[in-house]
Amino acid sequence: MKSICAVLGVEAAGIKEGKYGLALIKASGTAAAVFTKNIFAAAPVILMKERMENGVLDGIIVNSGNANVYTGEQGLKDTERMAEIAAEAFKTTPERVGVASTGVIGRFLDTGIIEDQCRRISGNITSDEDAEIQAAKAIMTTDLAEKHALVQKPGFSVAGIAKGSGMIAPNMGTMLGFLYTDAEIPADELKTLLQKAVRRSFNRVVVDGDTSTNDCVFITATGKKGKADPDEFYEALEEVCINLAKMIAKDGEGATKFIEVEVTGTKTEEDAEIIAKTVVGSPLVKTAVYGEDPNWGRIIAAAGRAGVSFDPLEMTISISNGEETVVLARKGENLADIKVNPENLAAAKSLMKGKTVIFKLSLESGSEKATAFGCDFTEKYVEINGKYTT
Amino acid sequence: MKSICAVLGVEAAGIKEGKYGLALIKASGTAAAVFTKNIFAAAPVILMKERMENGVLDGIIVNSGNANVYTGEQGLKDTERMAEIAAEAFKTTPERVGVASTGVIGRFLDTGIIEDQCRRISGNITSDEDAEIQAAKAIMTTDLAEKHALVQKPGFSVAGIAKGSGMIAPNMGTMLGFLYTDAEIPADELKTLLQKAVRRSFNRVVVDGDTSTNDCVFITATGKKGKADPDEFYEALEEVCINLAKMIAKDGEGATKFIEVEVTGTKTEEDAEIIAKTVVGSPLVKTAVYGEDPNWGRIIAAAGRAGVSFDPLEMTISISNGEETVVLARKGENLADIKVNPENLAAAKSLMKGKTVIFKLSLESGSEKATAFGCDFTEKYVEINGKYTT
Incomplete structure (x- = not known):
């Protein structure tokens, strides 16, 4: 395995049909996230900023093709609906589901498409290389390459998938990252470490200087392998983030170097x-x-x-x-x-x-x-x- | 006339030979200037920041083809030499001469070329349309068009020439502006008004977001037409600056709109x-x-x-x-x-x-x-x- 499914307790599935894609990543644990500072934050960013205060997740749902930005009250309702759809697949409550979107700005989400795609793939949620590849593909927009990273240490693993090829791609948007570890880390510590690692990786990528309305990075610690040395864990986390950040830079729109x-x-x-x-x-x-x-x-x-x-x-x-x-x-x-x-x-x-x-x-x-x-x-x-x- | 020679008390001459150009603008009066904030300021910027404290000028010399940046002590000596060369042509002292440069970074100036060009054009310094055109042409690098602006009011005129087509053009650099008025304005007031007008014009042009090491705007008030209403003067100054700023934006490298x-x-x-x-x-x-x-x-x-x-x-x-x-x-x-x-x-x-x-x-x-x-x-x-x- 090349990324998230190598982490104990993580299962995934994904589908991409034309410009509409959906990824489901199931993993229960303490969790943290960082979000775009853009004032026109997407509806999922607005909702997740609030919900991630709880510091726990049972899974994440991500759609590509529509960014759900500048969509007002309806956009927030649609994000809540996405969480409900995924909660059913993950057999949990909507409050314990992470939601992210990427795609066109200014259009209402078609939650019918999302519901339909979710129903079709929820039976496939599993933990193998094909599953992590399907999830990584499902979240791509103008990306030319999937982005996987994995660091394995004696006592634990840290892994992630990401997407992004312009800070904003043509009318589409966004850098998204989904990180997992089987180390056991409390949510508040996870947040501090994530902020530091993101600052030294994703926040140091400049493709065109534009900042998306949807940027977000989530991390979930399943704890399946117990406690890890904090310094060693941070080192592995930073390495995963830097590797994904470099992949985003290399996949910059039109880039040759x-x-x-x-x-x-x-x-x-x-x-x-x-x-x-x-x-x-x-x-x-x-x-x-x-x-x-x-x-x-x-x-x-x-x-x-x-x-x-x-x-x-x-x-x-x-x-x-x-x-x-x-x-x-x-x-x-x-x-x-x-x-x-x-x-x-x-x-x-x-x-x-x-x-x-x-x-x-x-x-x-x-x-x-x-x-x-x-x-x-x-x-x-x-x-x-x-x-x-x- | 289309710009500076329409201002009473301003005479000019210019020459452009391949990539090396030289402009001489003769005008005595109170004067002020604003400069780039780039930490790698060009030698002429370093020297002029100091000399413009006096608030008077008898003329300005500008070379194109070499920016005289990252040239250390030798660069400062070369700038002083440029002021001496022009002082002879203007029949004044080097301390009352403004100096500006634009072109390649990191090479020593060939003051021999400048001395030779100055000697050949100093006899042509005069006040007609051809003279202002020669001066505007002499300071161009990758610019495709000369940049002239003139606002004539009942009691006075304000005019300027400028160059610039990227904030930094290919290896060349720089936005330069040379403004003149025949209104009578004390140097300190001139500086305040210039800062405000530059903020609302040149500083609001973005071609590529890069800031040159040589950017500068000089203004000289010959006072030949006596005092002007301060508000009316500022309005004319801002109009000249905005017109020149728009010309720089329109002449942005590769621009079509x-x-x-x-x-x-x-x-x-x-x-x-x-x-x-x-x-x-x-x-x-x-x-x-x-x-x-x-x-x-x-x-x-x-x-x-x-x-x-x-x-x-x-x-x-x-x-x-x-x-x-x-x-x-x-x-x-x-x-x-x-x-x-x-x-x-x-x-x-x-x-x-x-x-x-x-x-x-x-x-x-x-x-x-x-x-x-x-x-x-x-x-x-x-x-x-x-x-x-x-």
Whole structure:
């Protein structure tokens, strides 16, 4: 198994018919979730913010094809109905069901379709590789690839599935993540750890800078394997989240290359995070990566407008493909000038030919760090998002 | 005359040879300037921030082709040298000369080229239409069009030239503006009014969200026509700045359409400004405009993540081409649904066929407003910025 069904106590099923998909994930345990901060939060986000206060779930229902956003009272009623439909399949009460949606904004949900799909797949809920694959496929919209992650430790496992290919895809939306562990963790602790792991993973992915109205990440701890070492558990959780976050970045709309920006030597983690996200989100950096151009002028321009104070003459910028590294500029000196260091510039260019481009910015003003994830910007992104018509 | 030479006391000259251009603008008077907040500020920005404290200028020298950024002590010496070269042409001292640069980051300036070009054009400094055109052309990099603006009032004139087509263009940079008036205004008042006008114009242009290391706007008041009514003067100044800002947005790299986002009914002007800039800068909104798709889901998603608190169910979104207006969504109701209101959706689409697309967001939570300017996002932007190689 490659993800959630490897966690003891987790069963799944899924169906995708045209643009309408439905996933059911059955797992009882303590639970926590984090949600989008967008003011136009989807109906399921509004309801779940409230219900997740209880800290327990018996399962999650997710539909794709309709985001249930800007749908008012009717949207909330439809979300409650989804919880009821799933509660029947999970043999529990609606209050113990997580609900998430992704798809078009501004249309009322057809709960008839959801009810029908649920009835047809509820008999298939099981714990095998096919089940987790069906669930991962059911929640995809413009995603090109399923997203599974699994970390297995001696005493427990952490796993998750996710979807997302733009922070908002063409008229569709959303980054969704569903995480599971068989370790036993109280709900409040789970929430704290989830917030920290999400901050260091999903919240550091920039595809286009847009934030969905439906973003959410749920975690359920079935406890089937008993207590785990808290540090070891957090490490595994962060690894799962970062792996899924990288998959989302790699699956960015129209992307041909994955970009990682690693900022070190800042006073706070937040400083490093802001700079890393600003650089990885810069359209000019993204197009330079697409063009395989080690144009570090664009990197310093982005880093310099991030709003963090640092000494520009202390910074070192390097480029790497994960194996070799070339220094582009150091402490005010251009080390990849076409006239002065042409061999260094050529070496930097050749590092950009692969699928992964890593920029390292060392600031020398502290000992904190952060890494952000993104992808290049291509004509295909414009085509996907510009040629699509409502 | 179409811009600066219509202002009494202003003379100009310019030359553009391949990628190297030089403009000289001679005008004595009180003066003020605003500069980029990028931490990697160009050498001329660093020097001018200091020298503009004096509040007087006898002229400005601008080179294009090299931004003089990340050039350390040598860069500052080269900027001082540019001021000396121009001071000779203007028959003044270097301390009374404004200096600005635009072009490639990370290379030392060739002051020999600048000295040579200055010597050849200093005899041409004069006050006619050809002179202002030569100056406007000399400062262009990836700009496709010269940018002139002029407002003439009974007692005075305000005019300016500008350049800029990405906040950072391919490896080149920068938005530069040079404004003139023959009204008599003390330097400190000039600075206050300039800051306000720049905030409402140039600072509300979003082409790609990147902020140049060289951005600057200078204003000189020659005083040749005596005192002006302060309100009337400010109004003319704002009009000149907004006209130039719109020209920069229209000349955005690869742009086919001009976008205006007007946000009204906020508690503060800043709230309206943040929302307007977030919407006009959203890659998904920009690609939707390119695709002529009135996809207001993308607009609310952008408005909702701007970080301003408001009641989403009170908002009205309309689209306009400057003549006709169609309401897309109002107070939680989708008025352009493909099933429910297909004629309204069709009307909205047809409004997007022209060169100007205006989105109006009315928030009903106060009486403040702001307008931001931008352009659509096309494959051409990616081509210009991705295919360019250092």
